[in-house]
Amino acid sequence: MCGIVGWVAFGADLRNEPDTVDAMADTLACRGPDDRGTWLSxxxxxxxxxxxxxxxxxxxxPMVEETSDGSVVLVYSGEAYNxxxxxxxxxxxxxxxxxxxxxxxVLRAYLExxxxxxxxxxxxYAFAVWDARVQRLVMIRDRMGVKPLYYYETEDGVLFGSEPKAILANPLAEHVVGLDGLRDMFSQTKSPAAAVWEGMREVEPGCVVTVQRGGTRAVRYWSxxxxxxxDSRDATVVHVRELLEDIVARQLVSDVPRCTLLSGGLDSSVITEIAASQLACDDETVRSFSVDYAGQTERFVADAARDAPDTPFAHAVSAHAGTEHQDILLDPDALTDLEVxxxxxxxxxxPQGLGDMDTSMYLLFREIRARSTVALSGESADEVFGGYREFFSREAQQARTFPWLTDVTPMRGVDAETLDAGLRTALELPDYIQDTYESAVAEVPRLDHDDDHNYRMRQMSHLYLTRFLRLLLDRKDRLSMAVGLExxxxxxxxxxxxxxxxxxxxxxxxxxxxxxxxRGAAADRLPSSVLGRTKANYPATQDPTYVAKLRGICRDYVLGSRHPVVELVDQEWLTNAVADDGPARPSVRRSLERTIDLAIWLDLYNPTLKI
Incomplete structure (x- = not known):
């Protein structure tokens, strides 16, 4: 995996800008710690x-092909499994x-x-090709949006990079976030192509963006x-199994150490077992890793998001598949460390994270990176196979909004009432979410034989695959690449x-x-306890010390210093939340985490907020 950056300027000579391009690339050193390269024209x-x-x-x-008509230059991030x-x-x-x-x-495929x-x-994959033969930049992103790619149009061209930070390192890019950007940050939805920062856009999944003297054009090559x-039920199960065997075999190709992320849920267990079976043919053993919290298995209390701790299930799969397993154990001190x-x-x-679930994932990846460079994950099975509880809720099925923002899910979107009243009014989040939802469902075609229920389920699947999953894929890519883990x-x-x-x-x-x-495709491959396990969310710490430490950070870092973030949150709510020493409701805990992350973001990026 890698980080890519670029600058196209039809009205300037960029051969004099090596320092700026290097500065852009250096912001992505974590994505590519092994080598660096720059090409200027x-x-x-x-x-x-x-x-x-x-x-x-x-x-x-950059990889260069010199032709008689000019250079063709590629910068590429990702993996082409075929x-x-x-x-x-x-x-x-x-x-x-x-x-x-x-x-x-990939370069020769473009040439052909x-x-x-x-x-x-x-x-x-996400890659860019500068084709000097026709003075054109081509940016292409994979179908599902696993790898990120952003661009920022300038007066005479464009800046691009794997992450916004690379673009923001160029003096031409302004560090401005307007209301639309804040709406995306606070609504747990994602507008297509939006990048929060004003003037910046994503290359959408399954799209090609071309930049020439005449302007910028985006074309979709897949939806x-x-x-x-x-297919019959039996034929469908067989085909799913065959696909998974082929997919895992392709994704195990690597010249560096590999492993799997193993939670003990159905999704990661299937991937781990297939990988273990395939590598066993070459006398190799799969490494597997899980995240756990100190004392959580012993003190676990079932809640709406999780009915059992992960660790016993992960250990059962590891023993069944014969993996070399390790639990990464975390405590509240690590989860609330301000540097982390x-x-x-x-x-x-x-600051669009999931609190301790983001911090723990980062720490998990950091520990894994010391032992492996490539990891296979079970991410996206819930979206692809229909695993979320909202799929089975009549309330969520009938709601005319994004299913994950309904009361059914134990992890609803950010509670807007904890924002400053003036900001809440300016954001108009309910209207924004509704408009975004209506636009999203309008994209879903209906087959002639679809009855109302099947069409609604098709809509819900489409929403998860094209909106919610993109949030999760971005999260996993950024947190893993922050430590150089693919x-x-x-x-x-x-x-x-x-x-x-x-x-x-x-x-x-x-x-x-x-x-x-x-489950049908894996019926003979996993322990019965895992096959019968109910869907559980990514684990979050239940240690009450964690919330106490969040309150302490808000008291000292935010309120004690009158941090500028207090202008964005309801100060009375924050004061009361910090003073309380009892158990915190999930919404209060999320809002404390969000306040801390907002404060850190303001310190790191010093954005101009247009409210």
Whole structure:
């Protein structure tokens, strides 16, 4: 995995800007700690930070192909899991290869097929090509949006980077956040292409953005296809199983140590067992890692989000699959360490996190990185197979809003009443969320044979796959790459996503439970305790010391210093929340975490807020 940056200016000579391009790339050093490279020309400058995963000796970037008509230069982040097949196809067309990297395959695919090369890739990727032959920048992002890519239009061109921080390092980019950006931060929704910072946009998943002298143009090369599903239940289960076997095999390819993230839930357990089985054929053992909190298993109390601790299930899967397992144990001191929380906020460029669940994930990844460079995750199975409790709630099905913002979910969106009253009024969050929702559901086609219920479930699946999942993928990418760990997400393979999206809801739940097809595909591969386990959210600490420490930070760091963040929150609420010494409701805990993260963000980025 890597970090990419660039600057295109049709009215300037960028050969005089190596320091600026290097400064942009240096903000992404965590994404690429192994190598760096810069390429400069009159109107284009590209930078790269490399995390070496495949072909450690080759694959340096920017990668350049000199043609008789001009240079074609690539900066690339991600993995093309079908690069071997593409390499063979390109070799048959007369292409010669100097490395064994997938980077060179992507470059030669562009040389052969141009922008249409995106449609041939299977993987997670975000890359940019400066094509001097036609004076054009091409930016391409993978179908599901696993890898991030942002851009910022200037008077005579564009800036781009894997993360906003890289763009903000260029003096041309203003550090301004307006109301729309704040709405995205506080609503737990995501407007397509929005990047919070004014003037900045995302390359949307499944899109190509081109920049030429005439302007910038975005074109979609992939979206969720709606088609009739004709396979029987048995055939569907078999196909899911075959797909998963192929996907995991492709995503295990690496020249550096690999591992799996193992929570003991169905999703991560399936990935871990398949990986262990496949590597056992080569006499290799899978490493697996879980996060746990000091004393949590012994003192666990069931709640709306989790009915049992993860650790016993993770250990059962590890023993069953024969993995080399390790629990990463965390305590409240680590979770509330201000330097760690600052690293988390910096990794995401905005304070849009999930409190201790973000901090613990960062700490987990940091510990894993000392032992492995690549990890396989079970992320996105709930969206793909239908695992969230909202799918089974009549209230959520009937609600005309995003399902995860209903009262059904134990982790609703941010409680707006804890914001400053003037800010709440200016944000108009209810209207913003409703408008965003209506726009999102309008994208969902209806098949002729869809009855009302199946169409509604199709809408809900579409919302999770194209809105909610993007929040989770961004979170996982940023927190993992902040420590130089590449996390791969097999359930995001577009072949699997397309297939499952079109399976009727009655078939997705044929055994009356969530993720029936995944359970069916893994029926003979996992311990019965894991196969029968109820969906549980990512673990959060239950130690009351954690909330006490949050209150202490708010008291000393925020209220004690009259931090500017107090202008954004309801000061009476914050004062009362800090003074309370009893158990905190989940909404209060989230708001304390958000206040601390907001304060850290203001200190790190010093944004101009246009309210």
């Amino acid at each position: 009159d109107h284009a400058a590209l930078g790269h930070r490399r995390l070496s995963v495949i072909d450690l000796a080759g694959g340096r970037q 690069f071997r097949e593409l390499r063979d196809a390109l070799a048959a067309r007369g292409h010669y290869f100097m490395t064994h990297s997938d980077t060179e395959v 097929w141009g922008i249409a090369s995106a449609e041939r890739l299977n993987g997670m 969720l296809p709606t088609r009739e599903h004709t 929380r600052a690293a988390v906020v910096r990794s995401r460029d905005i 996390v791969r997400v097999p359930f995001c393979d577009h072949r699997l996503v397309e297939y499952l999206y079109n399976v009727p809801w009655s078939l997705k739940t044929y055994d009356g439970r969530e993720k029936s097809l995944l």
